[in-house]
Amino acid sequence: MVESNYHQKTQTQRFVISPNNSLSWQQVIVYFTIIAGTCLAVAVYFTFLGVWLVLPFAGMEILLLAAAFYMTARRCAMKEVINIDPDTLYIERGRYKVEQKFKFLTAWTKVTLKTSEYRNYPSQLMIGSHGKLVEIACDLCEEEKAKLAEDLHTSLIDATQVIPHV
Template sequence: MNECQYCYVLRPNRSLTWRQNLLFLGGLSGMTLIGIAPLVAMGFWPVLPFAGLELLVVGIGLYRVMCRCHECEVIYVAADSIRIERGRRGPRQSWVLTRAWAQVVLRACPRHWYPSQLLIRAHGRSVEIGRFLVEEERKKLARDLTRCLRGEL
C-alpha cells in the first residue's frame, strides 16, 4: 500500500470511564444493600441472592457496554487503495479496497426509526463503517469521504 494520504479515526462516544463505571456500580451496590438491610433484619434473607443477581447482571451489562465503547475504526486513504481496520486494542479486522473503484454509499433504512448505513463499496464488496456514529456524524463522514475519494480535499 502506498503512503497514506488521509486517515480517519472513528470512535464511539464514551460518556464514562472504566473508573466512573466502577464508582457507579459501587454506589448502586451500596444503595441496594442499604435498601435490603431492613428486610434482612426482619428475617427476609432470601432477598440477598436476588439483589446479588441484580447487581451481577448490571455489572455484566456495564462491562459489555464499556467494551463496545472502546471499539475503534481507522480508515487509511492512499493514492491507490483504502484500508479499513476495526478493533479494540489493535486491528482485529482489516479490509483493503481499490480506491479507483471505491464509492461511498449512505443507505437510508426504509423504517424511519432505524439509522442509515454508511458503506464503502468496491468490486462487489462493501464494508459498513461508523455503525456507532449518530446520523449527523455519519452524513458528515460520508460527505468528507466522498470528497476525499474524488481528490477534492
C-alpha cells in the same frame, strides 16, 4: 465521534471513528460500586429485619448490573480507523488491537449512504468496490454519518488526484 487528520508527508487521510462514550472505565467502576453498595446495604438491612429472601435477588441484580456495565464499556471501546492514500483505502476495526482489516483500491472505491426503507431505522454507510461492501460507522448518529460520507467522498476524490513523487 469522528476524528480526522491529514499527513502531508505521506499524503494520507486518516479517519478514526468511535462511539460516543459518556463514561470512562474508572467512572464506570465508581458508579457501579456506589449502586452495588447501596443495593447491598438495603438488602443486608432487610435481611436483619428477617426478610432474608431479598438478599439473593439483590445479588442477582448486582450481577446483572455488572454485566450490563461491562458489555456497554466493551462496546464503547470499539474503534474503526480508515486510512486513505493515493493507491489504497484501509479499514481497520478493533477494540485494543486490529481485529478486522479490509483493503480497497482508492480509484475504484465508492462511498454509499443508504437510507432505510423503514421509519426510525438507521441508515447504513457503506464503503466498497467490485461488489464487496463494508458497513462502517454503525454507532454514529445520522448527522455524523452524513458528514462522514461527504468527507470520505471528498478525500477519495482528492486522493485519486494526487500525483505521486518519484
